[in-house]
Amino acid sequence: MRTGIELHRARVHYGPLEALHGVTLAAPSPGLTVLLGRNGSGRTTALRALAGTAPLTTGTVTWDGTDVTRLTAHERARRGLCFVPDGQAVFGHLTVAENLRLCAPAPHPDTTPALDAYPELRPLLPRPAGTLSGGEQRMLALSRALLTAGTCPHTQVILIDEPTQGMSPAVATRTYDLLIALSTRSRPTCVLTAEQRLPPGLREHAGRTAVVVHELRRGAVVFSGEASELSRPEPQA
Template sequence: MTIEAELRAARVRYGPLEALHGVDLTFPAGRVSVLIGRNGAGRTTALRALAGAVPLSAGRCLWQDRDVSALAAYRRARLGLAFVPAEHAVFGSLTVAENLGAGARADAEVAQTFPELLPLFERRAETLSGGQQQLVALCRAMLRRPRLLVLDEPDRGLAPYVVARLHRRLLEIAQEGRTVVLAAQTLPETLGAAGVVHVLHRGRVAFSGEPGELPLSE
């Protein structure tokens, strides 16, 4: 199994509070990896550390066997990492079309995965509902065709049928050879084909394995 990215003995502090306590997380290349856990478990912090949005206080972040621990988030983005946070991921003063960029209207990604956006192209993002803004942020990231796609609770505010369509597309992206890492409170049934599940609890790894090995209590 080829590893796309890893957090090794990773620690993250917010002032006096340590949010990650030396976690080891591996994300296989060309697969979907899911981080699950309750609020405060450290899922978001782990994703932010992977994306370079927060610095490590100890440990390392590896991407394609390269130590990128000191690499700024914008430089990771230029190398092919796309990170979609759970909130505030769009430019509110711009239209949907401007958020997505030139050519988006004709792109198959929009038509097939996010058809709900097509009638909204001329609206400013700040006028959209939370779920619609989430679709814009997800679509913008996926249109970049990133090598590593990192998503924090991407199903927040979305209707179940939209979530199922999104998860199906994420699994297809992995089959195309790209890598997806996402956070969720529990493992969705529609991501049962994910490659790896990591369960975080109070900043530590409580379980790592395949979805079929996940303890029933999770």
């Protein structure tokens, strides 16, 4: 039985500063989970701890009930974890087409699924990825993750930090539709994203799809539950 990926009483330090204060949270599989929090809340650190790029000071990471705390990031990737960070998530010196081909199986790499998901990338195929706008780079990074999930049968967990950063509202909505589809396909995946705010429409999806939300503040979890249970933000005056 697959239970997803979890942090248990996780503490992470950057030098003398503690970024996570005994955080416990779970991202079920299959399903979509969103980590909410402002900058400095610990949401990015939580993702990095799950991916293995931020070592725990204390606590554990479990994956389908197995303790993987001591596995390195590349060992977790080999086991089926895909991590899309919020910074340099593409190879800037390679073209868009070359970035996509790296995630498609040889000898005949097919990047059509990525371009169908983000047709905006088609005219950009010959351009170096480093020359793209922020939103275009996020589309490329997400399309690489979609290709990995679609072509690698062992991919089980996808972690994405701010997947829609720089995207237009329409493309952002399409992106979450794609991620929800990933979590509910015939070979379902545990999808975990980190956002500053709950993406529009996810409350409405909650009745049809499992959308779990964990909200972090100052390195601690202050809410865990369904997206529909999260308090709506107060309207701006």
